[in-house]
Amino acid sequence: MDVEYLCHGVPLADYRLTKADHRRQQEAVQVHEWVQRQLAKAPPWSEERWQGLRQLLGSPTPPWELQRWQLRLYCGHVVEATRNRNSPRPDGGVCDKKRCPECGLDPAVIVAFRPLGPAAEPPTEIRSRKPGHSTRKPPADRRSKAELVAENNALRAELEALRDQA
Numbered sequence: 832m833d834v835e836y837l838c839h840g841v842p843l844a845d846y847r848l849t850k851a852d853h854r855r856q857q858e859a860v861q862v863h864e865w866v867q868r869q870l871a872k873a874p875p876w877s878e879e880r881w882q883g884l885r886q887l888l889g890s891p892t893p894p895w896e897l898q899r900w901q902l903r904l905y906c907g908h909v910v911e912a913t914r915n916r917n918s919p920r921p922d923g924g925v926c927d928k929k930r931c932p933e934c935g936l937d938p939a940v941i942v943a944f945r946p947l948g949p950a951a952e953p954p955t956e957i958r959s960r961k962p963g964h965s966t967r968k969p970p971a972d973r974r975s976k977a978e979l980v981a982e983n984n985a986l987r988a989e990l991e992a993l994r995d996q997a
């Protein structure tokens with residue numbers, strides 16, 4: 832895969848927050864609070880509905896489809912996360928924030944990042960698949976699919992977090 836992974840705000844340990852970071856964090860908190868308010872009003876979901884939504888999201892991405900990233904979050908903690916390996920950066924779409932596993936800040940926007948490497952080697956039957964065969968798609972299509980998968984993973988994580996709170 833010839834994705835060129837991007838860096839932002841390295842070295843992560845020395846990163847200083849910008850005005851844009853503060854604004855993004857504020858927006859993320861507002862959206863989060865709005866969602867919480869809507870959820871509080873909504874009737875609780877049945878187990879079947881949760882199952883249905885999980886099915887809709889499909890199966891989780893296999894590890895060899897994932898790239899590992901080091902992220903610096905708004906709170907200053909540096910954590911590791913995975914994203915679909917076709918994404919050149921880890922903060923696209925709804926993936927631009929996460930719950931900080933160190934201090935629990937939720938949401939915490941990603942303010943800086945650097946790529947680490949693939950999460951796993953692909954199993955042999957996938958590696959030995961002939962290049963140029965069915966796996967090759969136009970870049971535009973691949974890109975949008977990668978984004979969809981990334982958003983899908985983020986939704987899944989959010990879903991599980993909500994499920995835990997319910």
Ligand SMILES: [Zn+2]
Pocket residue numbers: 904906907908931932933934935936939
């Ligand atoms: Zn933190």
